[in-house]
Amino acid sequence: MNNPIDAFPTSTRNRDISYHLHPYTNAVKHKEVGPLIIERGEGIYVYDENGKRYIEGMAGLWSVAVGFNEARLVEAATRQMQKLPFYHTFTHKANNPSIALAEKLVQLTDGAMSGVFFTNSGSEANDTVIKMVWYYNNALGRTDKKKIIARKRAYHGVTVASASLTGLAPNHKGFDLPLPQMKHVTTPHFYREGRPGETEEEFASRLAAELDAFIQQEGPETVAAFIGEPVMGAGGVLVPPATYWEKIQAVCRKHDVLLVADEVITGFGRLGTLFGSHKFNIQPDIMVLSKQLTSSYMPLAAILMNEQVHKTITEYTGELGVFGHGYTTSGNPVSTAVALENIRIIEERGLVENAARMGELLQSSLGALRDHPLVGEVRGTGLIAAVELVADKASRQPFDPLGRVGAMVAEHAQARGLILRNIQDSMAFCPPLIINEEQVGELVSTFTAALNEVAAKV
Known part of the structure; x- marks a missing residue:
């Protein structure tokens, strides 16, 4: 029997746009931009249909502790x-x-x-x-x-x-x-x-x-x-x-x-x-x-x-x-x-303890961005954190409209191979508990590069 997916003449992307109502998504905008289609996972990384690798900086939806291909x-x-x-x-x-x-x-x-x-x-x-x-x-x-x-x-x-x-x-x-x-x-x-x-x-x-x-x-x-x-x-x-x-x-x-x-x-x-x-x-x-x-x-x-x-x-x-x-x-x-x-x-595997150790590294590494011109607050504990972006650091004035700059940073990060979530203008981090020291560095450096790109534009 043929795979049911093969029965559709249009591309996977077009089928998604045509039939799939996504949660937490602007359905009108989705018809314009289409989905990022993830094909497979490996550790803290996921890969799209074109083979591009991404750090999954949100552990999916705050949820994958042991990585995306745990055989056990x-x-x-x-x-x-x-x-x-x-x-x-x-x-x-x-x-x-x-x-x-x-x-x-x-x-x-x-x-x-x-x-x-x-x-x-x-x-x-x-x-x-x-x-x-x-x-x-x-x-x-x-x-x-x-x-x-x-x-x-x-x-x-x-x-x-x-x-x-x-x-x-x-x-x-x-x-x-x-x-x-x-x-x-x-x-x-x-x-x-x-x-x-x-x-x-x-x-x-x-x-x-x-x-x-x-x-x-x-x-x-x-x-x-x-x-x-x-x-x-x-x-x-x-x-x-x-x-x-x-x-x-x-x-x-x-x-x-x-x-x-x-x-x-x-x-x-x-x-x-x-x-x-x-x-x-x-x-x-x-x-x-x-x-x-x-x-x-x-x-x-x-x-x-x-x-x-x-x-x-x-x-x-x-x-x-x-x-x-x-x-x-x-x-x-x-x-x-x-x-x-x-x-x-x-x-x-001592993943609670690893989260405590890597959490300290993540918090301190993101904390180094407190002097960045776009950053109002860095907050978090363990392996969960947020960087809140502001229009003016002294007054804590948010950007107008709220969420536009956060979305820009998320888009630039994704283009560089890092999936994050902007909650209005707060950039959320929640990587899998298996993340190691080198990967924390990769995550933060990729985010910093995206942040700098957006700063040059706004």
Whole structure:
């Protein structure tokens, strides 16, 4: 039988433009510029259809820990495909990889978590978290305690409910979002939100006081949870100010508000610690994991619950007769088998430690660009960073229109063989955890050359 792809007379590029609606893409512009078609991967590099090599400076979508051609993950998927390619976890059914992965994830939290629920993506996971939080409060008879507080510029997904938690305008425009139960407070970005003369700790205290006042204004009996990324990713790689998480947690405990740590990006080594919660001493009631859980080789996400949440939900299912929620591929045996092998690789090769070492190099190397005429702020921790571009360094005046210069830098970097993401005019970096010292140098030097090219134009 002929390959179905060969049935189309037009080029691959034209077929994509004709039929494929891309996420996070201007579809009208896409018809003009077309796609960059990636054919294969090797380590931290990917290759396009013409054989050109690129450093994947974003690990795909903040997500590939072990590189783009890890044979052990392919073999793990193949073995499980041959043995049991699919089975569900509904109605008292299970499979061994999902059992083993749930146990492993709980062990990795050193007992802080006791229950696990699997979904297919971070968006689905955060959507499920909302339902779990509501279910939990209904179980406790707190039927009005349903509002969830997130932050402006947060990213928690794209389903109707999780996009409502997300604090980014493009996720709301045209979709009639956010839902009214989802609220947003100030972004913890000291460079943009700090006041003149204010220290980081004073800024953190102000944000905690804002949260406290907001909960009291809404009524603590109506506020169910606070959700946050340990480091905000798609909002611009925003590292929280000193003492922020300590003070936010205190407010949550004061008002009996559940704390949800969205570790979709920060989990499994990204910050140089196994979880972002470890980096900032966060003690969440619920954790959400995805992306580097399988290095995105297979779709999978996991919700981890502490003993109180897990026990309450479990007992309520007995009262109602069922936990009426789940996905066809919740706990898919192939996805969970790949996750187990991915975690083994991270542990065996010391990739968390490598992220800490290479992260220091990445941060210091990018930090050398602080004197560059286009650079307003360099920020990050571990192997995630951002360089924010400004029109005027002294006043921190952004470019107008916002995002034009960032897009130019991304285009020049790609032309030089480096794939980055501009978040408006913040250039984001998030390379695979396997990156080495030489490759960090290659990444930064390529970016610097692109930055200089754009500086000469603007």
